[in-house]
Amino acid sequence: MKPVLVIDDEIDMAMALKESLKRCGLAPTVYHDAADALSELNLAEFSLIITDMKMPKMSGIEFLREVRKRNIFVPVIVITGYGTVESAVDAMKLGATDYIIKPFSFDVLKKVIERLLPEGDSDMVAESAPMKNIMAVMKEVAKSDITVLLTGESGTGKEVVARLIHMNSLRSGKPFIAINCAAISENLLESELFGHEKGAFTGAVERRAGKFELADKGTLLLDEVSEMAYPLQAKLLRAIQEREVDRIGGRSPIPVDVRIIATTNKDILAEVKKGNFREDLYYRLNVFPIKLPPLRERREDILPLTEFFIHKLSGKMSRLFKMSEELKSYLLKNNWEGNIRELENLIYRIAVISKSEVLAPPAGEPTAEEAVAACTQKTGRIKDMERDLIVETLKKTKGNRTKAAELLGKTVRTVRNKIKEYGISDEEVKG
Numbered sequence: 001m002k003p004v005l006v007i008d009d010e011i012d013m014a015m016a017l018k019e020s021l022k023r024c025g026l027a028p029t030v031y032h033d034a035a036d037a038l039s040e041l042n043l044a045e046f047s048l049i050i051t052d053m054k055m056p057k058m059s060g061i062e063f064l065r066e067v068r069k070r071n072i073f074v075p076v077i078v079i080t081g082y083g084t085v086e087s088a089v090d091a092m093k094l095g096a097t098d099y100i101i102k103p104f105s106f107d108v109l110k111k112v113i114e115r116l117l118p119e120g121d122s123d124m125v126a127e128s129a130p131m132k133n134i135m136a137v138m139k140e141v142a143k144s145d146i147t148v149l150l151t152g153e154s155g156t157g158k159e160v161v162a163r164l165i166h167m168n169s170l171r172s173g174k175p176f177i178a179i180n181c182a183a184i185s186e187n188l189l190e191s192e193l194f195g196h197e198k199g200a201f202t203g204a205v206e207r208r209a210g211k212f213e214l215a216d217k218g219t220l221l222l223d224e225v226s227e228m229a230y231p232l233q234a235k236l237l238r239a240i241q242e243r244e245v246d247r248i249g250g251r252s253p254i255p256v257d258v259r260i261i262a263t264t265n266k267d268i269l270a271e272v273k274k275g276n277f278r279e280d281l282y283y284r285l286n287v288f289p290i291k292l293p294p295l296r297e298r299r300e301d302i303l304p305l306t307e308f309f310i311h312k313l314s315g316k317m318s319r320l321f322k323m324s325e326e327l328k329s330y331l332l333k334n335n336w337e338g339n340i341r342e343l344e345n346l347i348y349r350i351a352v353i354s355k356s357e358v359l360a361p362p363a364g365e366p367t368a369e370e371a372v373a374a375c376t377q378k379t380g381r382i383k384d385m386e387r388d389l390i391v392e393t394l395k396k397t398k399g400n401r402t403k404a405a406e407l408l409g410k411t412v413r414t415v416r417n418k419i420k421e422y423g424i425s426d427e428e429v430k431g
Helices: 011-023 034-040 060-069 085-093 106-116 129-142 158-167 186-194 230-242 268-274 279-285 299-317 325-333 339-353 368-373 375-396 401-408 412-422 426-430
Strands: 004-007 028-031 048-052 076-080 098-101 148-151 176-180 219-223 259-264 288-291
Touching (some): 004 011, 011 028, 011 048, 028 034, 034 060, 060 076, 060 085, 098 106, 129 158, 129 288, 158 176, 158 219, 158 259, 176 186, 230 279, 268 279, 299 339, 339 375, 339 401, 375 412, 401 412
Parallel strands (some): 004 028, 076 098, 148 259, 148 288, 176 219, 219 259
């Protein structure tokens, strides 16, 4: 993991923070002057920044403002002995991820750090026994280059686990490249994976490296690999076996050193038996299988996950949200057929339209019993929720897609595609 930057003009406090971070298994770099840290360091090389609020030359707020101006989005904890809601909101508006009021205990600091850097800078929350077991297995798997096949229902966090494996591996300093095999047509997917030479086909106006080449020395995530067209599977198998790729229109193979992680929400062995997936490719990918349980089988994670989403959203929206007891009860009763993605979308939608910082259950949402009865309609329901969330967010940002993407935690391109997919009109957003 990358080191943690500590900035505090009080030498004793800085040293205490340094020792506390070491106890958390982190590597701290300490500065007593924020201006010096800003001018001497590449802040993007840190996994976390902890800064005092009140310092003589440059305050924590001024430092944070400069960090965000440089488009550096490292999590920042602001420490203050003058803790007020106003100062916390000021810090949150500038992109602070959390704040801690002096004096504080080691346990308080440890909990905040664990929330911001859970098991290696990922969004993984693992309070339940099934997920703790998976985390333990994942740490061992990460130490090797073994190919991993992650299975489980949609929305269970397969990509998060894949990133976590990469972050904890010897390849962590190298690229992590993901490609969704279900979202790209067969012809385009071949080019995306293996690249092409200039003039290889109509529209190929320049040479382009594929995902295999971009992931060289790092990790390539083949998301929803079971959706890949059968003819293309043979070329993928060869690339994995031979550790080399042939660009479309290329004259010679290009060697690549890539660790493969694949995901699927289908019973891939059943797809093999149906003739939809190559048996030899299945065994090449299924070297170390990890199945993620649905959220309904890891209910101890529901409230911690919600806290994580609320905390993240509070920073983006500069509002200090928290759960009401009624919301907690509602969340624990729900069946979560859409898993973590459904939970996250719901919390975002509630927060976006809420007039209060204390979040209440959504009006008109189905009860747990109704949710179970509606299992067969879960896909449509989740899409409806996602559409509503995007519309409400666009209304909140007055149609600004860039700001909406930031609030939703998505790329602008993803938001643009979703607007097109759901047929969201400008009039609907204005209304």
